[in-house]
Amino acid sequence: MDIEQVIASNEKQLLTATSEIIKIKSVKDTPLQGMPFGEGPAKALNYALNLAKGFGLETKNLDNYAGWAQWGEGDEMIGILVHLDVVPEGSGWTFPPYGGQIHDGKIYGRGAIDDKGPAMAALFALKSLKDAGTKFSRRVRVIFGTDEESGSECMEYYLKHDEAPTMGFSPDANYPIINGEKGMLTFSFTTLFDGEKGNHGTTLLSFKGGHRSNMVPDYAEAHIIGNIDEINDLVNSAENTIPGNFKVEQKNGEIVIKSYGISAHASTPERGKNACMLLAKLLANVKLTKPHSDFIEFLNNRIGLGTTGRGLGIDFKDDISGELTFNVGILECDENKATVTVNIRYPIKYKGEQIIEQIRKNVPESIQIENISDNKPHYVPEDNLIIHKLKYAYEKVTGEKAYCFSIGGGTYARMFKNCVAFGPNFPGKPELAHHTDEYIEVEDLFKNLWIYTYVMNELIK
Structure with missing residues (x-):
């Protein structure tokens, strides 16, 4: 059979395999003997x-951290980087999150598009080339990770114990081609309230919000001791000046101010509303005692409601990846200490050290910068061989023009040279990863199979 007939003959089996692997609840859990995740x-x-x-492919299991399926010969190896772990399912599903059910031309379930469906499409693409008797001048290896959603320890283990690909792609994002991923900088602002405390004003007992640095917090609350009528008046007047939603309660002699925002990923914080920073803006209008009043002033003057880091002098941008984004992901403040955990996605042409150096110039001495983690940017030039091959395959199957772009998010591709993100989500389709009722359209699953088969066929020549 020619390659087109082989691909078509594998579609039904791909559908079944995708449904079956969705049924496996592969959320990271307590480590067990021989099962690190x-x-x-x-x-x-x-x-x-x-x-x-x-399928008759060569396989290897790297101690249940990662594994691979391979076919072909040659010194060079093409890596297809996929992951089989998923985020927790959450609630509110229309169809069972681990059912792998098909309704109205869509396979529903956690991992359907992120990343089990694409992983199966890549595996069946390799099977299709093998079944067609295609000559391989390079090896093709589908590399399965199992910890992408929680830090990619799986791929770190793989790189320590196995061969890095010569080039490759990760079907774990969007089409057409993502050849740039911004740098990721995480750190904490920390301050101790060990100086002389003021006696006049409202006392801030605590201020907390957020759980993860890479998410915009959708809820925060502050506990204070003060005048309830004044606080209610403040909240009522804030409706016209602060784009947030607040609620005031009295509990055990304390006033609790609740702030409701809109969650979003830290790579696109402008799509959300930061409940912590909205509450900080509200608290700026409360006559708080020192030193907490100084801390709230810092939050508003140096961070505020913006998402580009302008108040800290880091509103950098470049022509490849666009603007820096800044997100306060976690805020924890009590009577003795405050910690603000920040997640920054910075442009490809900049360095994390530049960002930190500039921030240091714009924070008071009482604020310390701690727990710095810098994941450097990743970029593959458009004249790279892998880009040309991906463009060809995408345009052949879709009939649409392929182009390159950069993102603030991160994929396995950033861990390997000459690797980019490529699919599975097509332009104009909803972003369903991590969402309730996640699905992949059956037609899109098959389209991915065809694209991956064609691109592998080009890369093995």
Whole structure:
């Protein structure tokens, strides 16, 4: 059979395999003997590897951290970087999150598009080339990770114990081609309230919000001791000046101010409303005692409601990846200490050290910068061979013009040279990863199979 006939003959089996692997709840869990990320991720990995063995492909399990399925010959190796772990399902699903059910031309379930469906499409693309008797001058290896959603320890383990690809792609984002990923900088602003405390004004007992640095907090609350009528008046007047939603309660002699925002990913904080920073803006109108009043002043003057870091002098941008984004993800403040955990996505042409140096110039001595983690930017030039091959395959299958762009998010691609993100989500389609009722359209799953088969066929020549 020619390659087109082989691809078409594999579509039905791809659909079944995708449905079956969705049924495995592969959320990271307590480590078990021989299962570093818990039973679920290991079970999903072994399902994929056993499937590949059945196809006659070479396979290897790297201690249930990662694994691979491979075919072909040659010194060079093409890596297809996928992951089989998923984020927790949450609530409110119309169809079972681990059912793998098909309704109205869509496969529903956690991981359908992120990243089990694309992982199966890549595996069946490799099977299609093998079944067609295609000549390989390079090896193609589908590399399965099991910890992408929680830090990618799986790929760190892989790189320590196995071969890095010569080039490759990760089908874990959007089409057409993502050849740039911004740098990721995480750190904490910390201040101790160990100086002389003021006696006149409203006392701030605590101020907390957020759980993850890479998410815009949708809820925050402050506990204070003060005049309830004044606070109610303040909240009522704030409706016209602050774009937030606040609620005031009295509990155990304390006033609780609740702030409601809109969650978003830290790579696109402008799509959300930061509940912590909205509450900080409200508290700026409360006559707080020192030193808490100084802390609130710092939050408003140097951070505020913006998302580009302008108040800290870091509103940098470049022609490749655009503007820096700044997100306060976690805020924890009590009577003795305050910690603000920040997540920055900075442009490809900048360095994390530049960002930190500039921030230091714009914060008072009482504020310390701690726990710095810098994940450097990733960029593959458009004249790279991998880009040309991906463009060809995408345009052949879709009939649409392929182009490159950069993102603030991160994929496995940033861990490897000459690797980019490529699919599975097509332009104009909703972003369903991590959402309730996640699905992949059956037609899109098959389209991914065709694209991946064609691009592998180009890369092995």
